[in-house]
Amino acid sequence: MQNPTATETALSEAEVHRIREDFPILQARVNGHPLVYLDSGATSQRPLAVLDAERDYLTTLNAAVHRGAHTLAAEATDAFEDARAAVAGFVGVDDDEIVWTSNATEAVNLVAYALSNASIGRGGAAAQRLRLGAGDEIVTTEMEHHANLIPWQELAARTGATLRVIPLDDEGALRMDEAARLIGPRTKLVAVTHVSNVLGVVNPVEQIVATAREVGALVLLDACQSAPHLPLDLHALDVDFAVLSGHKMLGPTGIGALYGRRELLEAMPPFLTGGSMITTVTTTEAAYLPPPQRFEAGTQRVSQAVALAAAVRYLASIGMSRIAAHEAELGAHLVAGLSALEGVRVLGAGIDLPRVGLASFDVAGIHAHDVGQILDDAGIAVRVGHHCAQPLHRRLGVTASTRASTYLYTTRDEVDAVIAGVARAIDFFRRA
Structure with missing residues (x-):
């Protein structure tokens, strides 16, 4: 539902x-x-359940995850990955399709910059479908939060693609006739909000996804105002990417998540690079871990992830x-x-x-x-x-x-x- x-x-x-x-x-x-x-x-x-979960983690398990070989680090890693599983289950996806980010804005930018990196040849043959250039189009809407608009403006500027915007009618609803016209053979990505943060309306995402599928375009869903308030099954919605923000759904600030379809995450080159997302490094090149760790460079937001898991469990317990x-x-x-x-x-x-x-x-x-x-x-x-x-x-x-x-x-x-x-x-x- x-x-x-x-x-x-x-x-x-x-x-x-x-x-x-x-x-x-x-x-x-x-x-x-x-x-x-x-x-x-x-x-x-x-x-209190969320506040207590973060405090309990910090007072009993705090350690670097995916790094240390000692018992505390292993237990911290288990808590971190259990949190990933809880959030994945809450939105109807698999554990390895959830990437931790600092917020939804970072999650959108992660996708935008990964597509940008693919467009300059990073990622190899698997990333071919993610590349944009002159003649390609990105479609978004006139009702988007700036976080789901400006990254696509910048991606278009970097790649030479064209940004198209689905207009609104006089009431503020999406012009679905215009959506059908604008989403066409040149469209590579459609980025749309599930629920408007101004109007509160639930957009007809299923219709937009169906139109995008007809032309082979990817769909990114801004779920910041839907994940906290509606039952959400991202696999059932058939979107390719979705972003959510912890602090809007009873969780702490400093934590968000990107959902990405597994085969797309596997094809995407990384956005942030550094420690914890690599397998082998020489002075001239590096090989990267599979997703989701490929997109989680550096020290992670462990206590925040644990708290967000407590938040989704709290929401699920109420229904x-x-x-x-x-x-x-x-x-x-x-x-x-x-x-x-x-x-x-x-x-x-x-x-x-x-x-x-x-x-x-x-x-x-x-x-x-x-x-x-x-x-x-x-x-x-x-x-x-x-x-x-x-x-x-x-x-x-x-x-x-x-x-x-x-x-x-x-x-x-x-x-x-x-x-x-x-x-x-x-x-x-x-x-x-």
């Missing part, structure tokens, strides 16, 4: 309050008010389908409540697609930063700005927006608090 449906049983209010007990920070007070945290789309909070249903209910309530306020425009509200519990909105005549300040004064944390998606905002005719994003620990009362806070901001500035 890839999208929330009405048949799923959402978390009950009692269950959500029980979950909140696992998150100490949610008991905090900000500016004299109980914290209302609706910025999980930027960074989620961490439960991703139930989390998705809970957030779908909150998202619908959030959009309806905001849309009912005079002068409020919820970006993408009219798009007929499933959505996660996220809404970005513009208040006529009031800057997003001013709205955010009023909310912050009341202890309500939201995101303001362009959310690293300037082309999308430009297409929809706004400079910035205010974004409220929910998660498994968000209550309906908190959503109501945001709606009431926006109403107060409107009243305050209009009276002023």
Whole structure:
């Protein structure tokens, strides 16, 4: 299952309050008010199970992985690889198809630079299908986070390929007619977000993948806003690459992952080079390990990987389908409540697609930063700005927006608090 449906049983209010007990920070007070945290789309909070897992690793197992021959190093390596297996299972792929990165941005750049290296002849015959040059095309969309746009701009500049962009309609939905036109015989790669970090809509990835398959193009999926919120099976989606970020899914900062189809990872030349990713080195050349270690040069993010594994186990214990249903209910309530306020425009509200519990909105005549300040004064944390998606905002005719994003620990009362806070901001500035 890839999208929330009405048949799923959402978390009950009692269950959500029980979950909140696992998150100490949610008991905090900000500016004299109980914290209302609706910025999980930027960074989620961490439960005790995740905090304890990282601390336990550091106090009982901390050692260099894949290097030392002593017992502690072997046990640390086992913990590191067990974490890889946990994350792989969570997104429906094999252990050796998960590469650890510092974040999703690095994961996208890893693919972009590996393709760039293949394009100058690195990687041998197996990398032939990964090479780009003049006449080839990369396709992305107008709604992408900058991290899934700028690396492809740079790859096009390095290789002479052309970057094509699938446009949006007036509501903000992908123009699928244009996608079908732009993805053609010259397309080598399609890079698309699964869930928009501004609109909250779940894009029709299956349709995009099918179109790409017709012309032999590879597909990279930005799963940063879907892996934390929806059941995800990357093999079933049939994408070639996917990226995710730990800190958006109850894990720590400093850890992300790249999924790559095994045969593609085996063909790809490395991006970062150095220790721990080689078999033999002379003063003039080196031979590299098979993936995923080929792409994991240097000292690894071991405690962070262990913590991320604890995060996905925590999410799985609750059930991703139930989390998705809970957030779908909150998202619908959030959009309806905001849309009912005079002068409020919820970006993408009219798009007929499933959505996660996220809404970005513009208040006529009031800057997003001013709205955010009023909310912050009341202890309500939201995101303001362009959310690293300037082309999308430009297409929809706004400079910035205010974004409220929910998660498994968000209550309906908190959503109501945001709606009431926006109403107060409107009243305050209009009276002023």
